[in-house]
Amino acid sequence: MMSDKINARNITDNEFFYGHKACAGCGGSLAVRMALKTLGERTFIALPAGCMSAVGFNFPQLCFANNAIISTFAGTGSILTGMAAGAKALGLKDYHVLGMAGDGGTADIGIQALSGAIDRNDRVIYICYDNEAYMNTGIQKSGLTPFGARTTTTPAGKNEHGNLKNKKNMFEIVAAHDIPYAATASIAYIEDFIAKVKRASEVDGPSYIHVIAPCPTGWGIPVDETINAAKKMVDCGLWYLAEYYAGEFHLNRDPKEFTDVSEYLRCQTRFAHLTDEDIEHIVEGRDAKWAKIRREWI
Amino acid sequence: MGERKFISGNDAFAEGIRLAKPNVISAYPITPQTIVVERLSEMVEDRSLKSEFIHVESEHSAMSAAIGAASVGARTFTATSSQGLLYMAECLPYAAGGRFPIVMMNANRSTALPWNIYGDQRDSLSQLDSGWIQMYVEDAQESLDMALMSYYIAEHTDVMVPVMVNLDGFVLTHTYEAVDIPTQSQADEFLPTYVTDNKMDLDNPVNMGFSVGPADNEEFHLLHHKAMLRVKDVVKEADERFKQIFGRSHGTMTQGYRIEDAEYILITLGSITGIAREVVDELRDRGVKVGVLKIRFVRPFPHEEIAALVKGAKAIGTLEKDISFGYEGTVYTNVNSALIRNGVLVPSYNFIGGLGGRDISYEDIKECFGTLIKGNEEKEVWIGLGVVDDVR
Numbered sequence A: 001m002m003s004d005k006i007n008a009r010n011i012t013d014n015e016f017f018y019g020h021k022a023c024a025g026c027g028g029s030l031a032v033r034m035a036l037k038t039l040g041e042r043t044f045i046a047l048p049a050g051c052m053s054a055v056g057f058n059f060p061q062l063c064f065a066n067n068a069i070i071s072t073f074a075g076t077g078s079i080l081t082g083m084a085a086g087a088k089a090l091g092l093k094d095y096h097v098l099g100m101a102g103d104g105g106t107a108d109i110g111i112q113a114l115s116g117a118i119d120r121n122d123r124v125i126y127i128c129y130d131n132e133a134y135m136n137t138g139i140q141k142s143g144l145t146p147f148g149a150r151t152t153t154t155p156a157g158k159n160e161h162g163n164l165k166n167k168k169n170m171f172e173i174v175a176a177h178d179i180p181y182a183a184t185a186s187i188a189y190i191e192d193f194i195a196k197v198k199r200a201s202e203v204d205g206p207s208y209i210h211v212i213a214p215c216p217t218g219w220g221i222p223v224d225e226t227i228n229a230a231k232k233m234v235d236c237g238l239w240y241l242a243e244y245y246a247g248e249f250h251l252n253r254d255p256k257e258f259t260d261v262s263e264y265l266r267c268q269t270r271f272a273h274l275t276d277e278d279i280e281h282i283v284e285g286r287d288a289k290w291a292k293i294r295r296e297w298i
Numbered sequence B: 001m002g003e004r005k006f007i008s009g010n011d012a013f014a015e016g017i018r019l020a021k022p023n024v025i026s027a028y029p030i031t032p033q034t035i036v037v038e039r040l041s042e043m044v045e046d047r048s049l050k051s052e053f054i055h056v057e058s059e060h061s062a063m064s065a066a067i068g069a070a071s072v073g074a075r076t077f078t079a080t081s082s083q084g085l086l087y088m089a090e091c092l093p094y095a096a097g098g099r100f101p102i103v104m105m106n107a108n109r110s111t112a113l114p115w116n117i118y119g120d121q122r123d124s125l126s127q128l129d130s131g132w133i134q135m136y137v138e139d140a141q142e143s144l145d146m147a148l149m150s151y152y153i154a155e156h157t158d159v160m161v162p163v164m165v166n167l168d169g170f171v172l173t174h175t176y177e178a179v180d181i182p183t184q185s186q187a188d189e190f191l192p193t194y195v196t197d198n199k200m201d202l203d204n205p206v207n208m209g210f211s212v213g214p215a216d217n218e219e220f221h222l223l224h225h226k227a228m229l230r231v232k233d234v235v236k237e238a239d240e241r242f243k244q245i246f247g248r249s250h251g252t253m254t255q256g257y258r259i260e261d262a263e264y265i266l267i268t269l270g271s272i273t274g275i276a277r278e279v280v281d282e283l284r285d286r287g288v289k290v291g292v293l294k295i296r297f298v299r300p301f302p303h304e305e306i307a308a309l310v311k312g313a314k315a316i317g318t319l320e321k322d323i324s325f326g327y328e329g330t331v332y333t334n335v336n337s338a339l340i341r342n343g344v345l346v347p348s349y350n351f352i353g354g355l356g357g358r359d360i361s362y363e364d365i366k367e368c369f370g371t372l373i374k375g376n377e378e379k380e381v382w383i384g385l386g387v388v389d390d391v392r
Helices: A027-039 A051-056 A073-089 A103-108 A111-119 A170-175 A190-201 A226-235 A261-266 A276-296 B009-020 B034-045 B059-071 B082-087 B091-097 B140-155 B184-190 B217-229 B231-246 B270-285 B303-310 B330-341 B362-374
Strands: A043-047 A067-070 A096-102 A125-130 A181-186 A207-212 A242-245 A248-251 B003-008 B024-027 B052-055 B076-080 B103-108 B133-136 B163-168 B176-181 B254-257 B264-268 B290-295 B297-299 B315-320 B348-352 B380-382
Touching: A027 A043, A027 A051, A027 A096, A027 A125, A027 A190, A027 A226, A043 A051, A043 A073, A051 A096, A073 A096, A073 A103, A073 A111, A073 A125, A073 B024, A073 B052, A073 B059, A096 A103, A103 A111, A103 A125, A111 A170, A111 B059, A125 A190, A170 A181, A170 A207, A170 A242, A181 A190, A181 A226, A190 A207, A207 A226, A226 A261, A248 A276, A261 A276, B003 B009, B009 B034, B009 B076, B009 B103, B009 B140, B009 B163, B009 B176, B009 B184, B024 B034, B024 B059, B034 B052, B034 B076, B052 B059, B059 B076, B059 B082, B059 B091, B076 B082, B082 B103, B091 B217, B103 B140, B133 B140, B140 B163, B140 B176, B140 B184, B140 B231, B163 B270, B184 B231, B217 B231, B231 B297, B254 B270, B254 B303, B264 B270, B264 B303, B264 B362, B270 B290, B270 B362, B290 B303, B303 B330, B315 B330, B315 B362, B330 B348, B348 B362
Parallel strands: A043 A067, A043 A096, A096 A125, A125 A207, A181 A207, B024 B052, B024 B076, B076 B103, B103 B163, B133 B163, B264 B290, B264 B315, B315 B348, B348 B380
Antiparallel strands: A181 A242, A242 A248, B003 B176, B133 B297, B254 B290
16 A cells, blocks of 8 residues: 655644643544544544543534534444535545544444444544543443453452453454455554554545554553553554455564563553453463464464 | 326325435435335436435434534435334434434334334324424325425524424325426425535534533523524425415415314324315314314424414314323323413313324214314323223
């Protein structure tokens, strides 16, 4: 795939998302900011109920410099379809239709509409900013909350050590639709994320990017540790940077060795209760996943 | 002149939508609405209608996509029924509060449980507070005409509120009648091209669908309410314009039949009105002063018009295919409120029938008039069920 590389030197100074009320150290707002800088002012963005709509659309303090709308919680995929169809029918030229939804808005309540939008082959870009729980409502478990994480609905007690389920595999669920372009990303690897947004914008059809965007409030990390935590997650192998296009998976980054999983987990209060056995279980899961990735994607 | 065709209510509605030329149609199938979206997909395929036809995966997405299309300034249509209407219910106040002039056809159908695909009006009446204009039509011709006129009303700068046009499931949607189909040039003369500032515009970016806190929230609702209250003037204007171009009139917010000197008036909604007119003719022939008042719009509710029209009656009855469990029919509640609000005191009865598609016969309607004339201690009468205690 061809694409003029955007980097720290040549990225626009224009800002499209500012004056908002996001928490200090918010990873999601960085993902929105960089996506809009990449796509530019002729972007229609829809955001469902969730952190970014809660912090960005408080009348009269409206924070998007481009066209923006809050969608229904479940309706990100379908409002994008409608926007794309309306823009096409009215003969608009040179624009992007972008949706940015959180992990719950994507993997739980919005998965049906997302599946529909991909199935319809709409020319829309869908970015899931994944902070691994319903952070806006106060850190409740979503389908993308990882094993072991303490949330306000998966308490860490004597009988249960936080969330008992593994993270839903949205990237491969989306890829299974035979989508023209899908990718995983992390705000710690911001140039990689930007490049993927750019590639997504060049696809004549639907595209999906799943970007990990830590939430200091929900993860229990200092507000200046957002990027470090995101980086540790990739470097210890609990997240991976990959793409799917032309019917094939492509691994972008294959670390020779992983950093310490327990160091990643221990830096966050949401994992503070985990026992050595719990961590061993997480490491086993990671190793099994990477064995499969290396067997099938490289 | 256009042509005259023998078609169903659904077909007629689809013909009306073709004449209105929506930019975007989003649709999910549900009985008994399906034929209208099938026809529209055929019209898009044969290029007699230039629209983007979106196959959505649910009714929630049907309305969500309609909102998306309207948010960029597109004229938009969708259609649903019953469970589908309830499934998209979250999106209804969303579309209305966003002041997106979407038009939706609803094929009135019973709601589960018990499951039933036949017609009653409990689906749409449950959504009266969603902020949509609600219209009920009587026959296939009115279906076609209102498909066209609903856009005129919805998109009027004094209004900018979505319209739900209700057709009785099967009784109207699947019944064939002779319908005059206007020409495209007539339709174009009637319905102006949709132009709005209430959209996301590449040359003038806006933020839409935002949050408004307690300090400013009520103002938005008051503006919406006032727009709804202006609908009755816009309907009058639309009907006059319609009559000039098409030579037909459908009345104002209500349509009376032989009510000028009527002592007993039956208030109706939708397709049952036709039989009620025939009953009125028979009773009038026998010297009984009866009439029918068809309510065409339940939101906004024409309370002054209704109160003024029934003021001189000895008794009135509201015949409806609805029950708000534990109280009474919702239209009846609204009618009684209209009477009180306008200082009109007339004995007022509630005739509940047609639930789950149960037939309301000519004789049943005659009995309704009989009850109005004789008087009855119990104000709520379930048509054809006799003593309610017998039903267990």
